Amino acid sequence: MSQLPSNGxxxxxxxxxxxxxxxxxxxxxxxxxxxxxxxxxxxxxxxWRAADIAALLEKLTAEPEEK
Incomplete structure (x- = not known):
């Protein structure tokens, strides 16, 4: 994952x-x-807020892929 700013x-x-x-x-x-x-x-x-996108990326990587 690329470097996301903590805010912005x-x-x-x-x-x-x-x-x-x-x-x-x-x-x-x-x-x-x-x-x-x-x-x-x-x-x-x-x-979009960078913090919201970072949280979404964490959520998406934590979920098992649906089949």
């Missing part, structure tokens, strides 16, 4: 580089609550 924000391309899902699957997961909620930084700027 990640934009969508950075998140998708860490979590291999499509953009539409990511947004659907955010809407359903499976993935962290985004933070609006401006009218056309959306990001």
């Amino acid at each position: 924000f990640l934009r969508l391309p950075q998140v998708l580089a860490l979590i291999p899902v499509s953009r539409s699957a990511w947004w659907a997961g955010c809407k359903s609550g499976r993935y962290p909620k985004p933070v609006k930084l401006g009218p056309r700027t959306t990001a």
